[in-house]
Amino acid sequence: MIIKKLNGLSYFCFEKLSEFSEIKHGVFTRKGGVSSGVCEGLNVGIVPEDYDRNVAKNRELILKEFKGDYVVSTKQTHSKVIFIAKKELDTGKGIEADASITDQKGALLLIKTADCQAVILYDPVKKVIGNIHSGWRGSVANIIGETVSSMVKEFGSNPENIIACIGPSLGPCCAEFKNYRDEIPEIYWNYHTENNHFDFWSISFDQLIDSGVPEENIESSDICTKCNPDLFYSYRYEKNTGRFGTAVMLKE
Ligand SMILES: [Zn+2]
Numbered sequence: 001m002i003i004k005k006l007n008g009l010s011y012f013c014f015e016k017l018s019e020f021s022e023i024k025h026g027v028f029t030r031k032g033g034v035s036s037g038v039c040e041g042l043n044v045g046i047v048p049e050d051y052d053r054n055v056a057k058n059r060e061l062i063l064k065e066f067k068g069d070y071v072v073s074t075k076q077t078h079s080k081v082i083f084i085a086k087k088e089l090d091t092g093k094g095i096e097a098d099a100s101i102t103d104q105k106g107a108l109l110l111i112k113t114a115d116c117q118a119v120i121l122y123d124p125v126k127k128v129i130g131n132i133h134s135g136w137r138g139s140v141a142n143i144i145g146e147t148v149s150s151m152v153k154e155f156g157s158n159p160e161n162i163i164a165c166i167g168p169s170l171g172p173c174c175a176e177f178k179n180y181r182d183e184i185p186e187i188y189w190n191y192h193t194e195n196n197h198f199d200f201w202s203i204s205f206d207q208l209i210d211s212g213v214p215e216e217n218i219e220s221s222d223i224c225t226k227c228n229p230d231l232f233y234s235y236r237y238e239k240n241t242g243r244f245g246t247a248v249m250l251k252e
Contacts, residue, residue, distance in 0.1 A: 001027075001221050008032040009042065009065055014165040016219045017248075020124055024066040024108075025248040027118070027167045027221070029231045033058045038240050043233065044073075045112040045243025059110065059245070068249050069106030074098070076112065078137035082150045085109075099132040099147040103155055108249040114233035115225050117169040117204060118246035119144055123157040129248045136177070139203050140185060148211035159212030164219075167246050168232055171224030172199040 001012040004026065011026035033042030034057045039050040042058045059071050074083050074092040083090075083097035085107055092100055100109045101121075109131035111118040116135035122128075132138070132147050144164075151157040175198045177183060184198065191199045201220050208218050225232040233241045 001223070006065060007061075009061060012168070012221065012223075014120070014219050014221070016163050016217065017120065017122060017165055020122065022124075022127070022251055023122060023129065023248060024068075024251060025120055026066075026246070028062060028245045028247065030233060030242070030244055031231075033061065035242060038238065039233075039242035041242070042244065043242025044110060044245035045114070045233075047242060049240050050242055062110070062245055062247055063108055066108055066247065066249050067252075068108040069252070071108050071110050072100050072102065073110045073112070074100060076133045078133075078135055080138065080141040080143040080146045082143075082147055084150065084154050086154070098134070098138055098143055099130060099150075101128060101130040101147065101151055101154065103128045103250070105250045105252050108247050111246045112243035113167075113169065113225075113246065114235040114238075114241055114243050115170040117200065118167040119204060120165045120167070120246065120248045121147060121151065122163045122248070123151060123155070123161050124163065125161045126151075126155050126157050127250060128155040128157055129250055131246065131248050134204065136175075136184070136198075136200060139200050139207075140188065142207055144204055144207040145211045148208070148213065160214055162213050163217045164208045164213050166201060166204050166218070166220040168221050168223035168225050168228070169200070170226055170234075170236060171201065171222070172197055173224055174226040174236060175200055
């Protein structure tokens with residue numbers, strides 16, 4: 001990944017997405033931003049530990065950085081529901097969904113996480129972007145596969161053209177599931193590493209492959225959030241904390 005520092009903000013970009021000048025994307029670290037206390041920095045998640053006005057300001061900073069028109073942000077509930085933003089100013093506000101897809105220019109798709117994965121999708125042929133929130137529940141529900149299918153159905157995408165990038169999240173080093181026999185279906189038990197740890201990065205990779213995305217189009221950041229709490233909010237590290245933002249937008 002490539003790190004960019006601009007206007008007090010600091011964010012990571014994927015090499016595979018940086019090839020396309022018609023989109024902006026980034027995984028924002030907690031650097032910069034107006035939140036304080038346990039959420040200090042660029043918190044973009046509505047949480048009890050932060051003021052909504054701070055969250056709004058932080059989201060505004062990202063929008064301004066990308067020169068976007070509006071933020072698309074849904075209420076994430078660990079579902080496999082996908083919000084399709086087909087019209088201008090479809091912001092997803094108040095809608096429960098864990099992925100968004102759009103072909104609208106200037107619409108900044110924002111995913112908020114602290115250990116869960118954000119997965120960015122881009123179809124450079126149909127000019128459609130997607131952004132997914134996939135925690136372990138999302139992994140088990142295969143929201144990644146569902147989102148690729150939605151891009152095919154709603155926008156005529158061919159999975160062979162889709163670029164997919166898996167963001168910083170809980171790595172196999174820290175993804176301990178003591179009760180995995182109760183929580184995680186048996187079909188995923190071969191992703192069990194050792195000492196009740198799971199490799200959710202590989203689950204996402206394989207779900208993308210199963211959806212028809214070519215291996216050479218997939219990039220994983222391989223950065224663990226719990227191992228890097230100075231850069232990212234981590235629920236497992238801090239419990240009461242903020243959410244960092246992963247954003248993608250088609251430029252005007
Ligand atoms: Zn780790």
